[in-house]
Amino acid sequence: VVAVGEDGPVSFASGVSVVGVDGDDTLWRCEDHFVDAFHTLAGLLSEVADPDRLEAVLRRHEDDNLPIFGYGVKAFTLTALGVAHELYGDALPAKVSREILALGRSMLATPVELLPGAADAVAALATSHRLVLVTKGDLVDQRRKLFASGLARHFVHVEIVAEKDETAYAELLRMLDVDRSEFLMVGNSEVSDIVPVLALGSWAVHVPYPTTWIRERVEHLADHDRLARLTALTEVPDLLRG
Numbered sequence: 559v560v561a562v563g564e565d566g567p568v569s570f571a572s573g574v575s576v577v578g579v580d581g582d583d584t585l586w587r588c589e590d591h592f593v594d595a596f597h598t599l600a601g602l603l604s605e606v607a608d609p610d611r612l613e614a615v616l617r618r619h620e621d622d623n624l625p626i627f628g629y630g631v632k633a634f635t636l637t638a639l640g641v642a643h644e645l646y647g648d649a650l651p652a653k654v655s656r657e658i659l660a661l662g663r664s665m666l667a668t669p670v671e672l673l674p675g676a677a678d679a680v681a682a683l684a685t686s687h688r689l690v691l692v693t694k695g696d697l698v699d700q701r702r703k704l705f706a707s708g709l710a711r712h713f714v715h716v717e718i719v720a721e722k723d724e725t726a727y728a729e730l731l732r733m734l735d736v737d738r739s740e741f742l743m744v745g746n747s748e749v750s751d752i753v754p755v756l757a758l759g760s761w762a763v764h765v766p767y768p769t770t771w772i773r774e775r776v777e778h779l780a781d782h783d784r785l786a787r788l789t790a791l792t793e794v795p796d797l798l799r800g
């Protein structure tokens with residue numbers, strides 16, 4: 559991606575010194591586990607709701623709970639318990655509660671599976687830029703995934719936030735003492751990794767993942783001078799080397 563400036567061609571993001579990297583579904587598989595968990599939950603609650611009704615009830619509970627519980631597996635587990643309580647009422651079998659808790663525990667113990675090429679891409683990027691992991695969700699679970707990934711040594715800083723919005727990114731850059739024009743974010747979520755970063759005046763690279771939570775998607779992400787769209791994380795080091 560090359561823009562033509564006053565002094566001739568200028569490489570995309572050539573002034574960028576710090577690269578933020580998303581974790582879930584950018585470096586390692588995540589949303590697929592939630593899709594699997596939904597199917598398990600649908601099996602546990604099949605007596606009282608079909609999958610469509612379950613999805614609607616779950617969505618409504620998430621709307622209420624996200625601002626209070628935040629993101630991640632623990633929040634999902636509590637929400638699933640709330641859904642089971644609503645669907646069964648006082649007849650909720652202890653066995654169903656137990657299995658929902660067991661489902662949450664098993665998700666928190668799921669081995670970390672890096673996406674193809676993620677390790678090489680991060681290692682290559684770390685030779686040219688200061689890397690910061692920027693992720694949201696459970697503090698304990700995200701730290702577990704980072705250390706299990708074997709990639710922790712490539713990051714100069716790890717930021718686990720409640721919400722990846724403009725305020726959170728502005729605070730991160732202030733803390734790192736980095737100018738907005740020198741920061742670039744790479745991630746799969748338009749809502750968390752791209753839109754707030756562009757709004758701030760920084761750069762962004764969108765690397766979509768086939769399974770992305772409905773809350774993380776923007777229907778039509780507009781083109782932008784400071785946005786590049788790639789198909790794989792492995793293309794990012796070449797893009798940023800110009």
Ligand SMILES: [Mg+2]
Binds near residue numbers: 580581582745746747
């Ligand atoms: Mg992500």
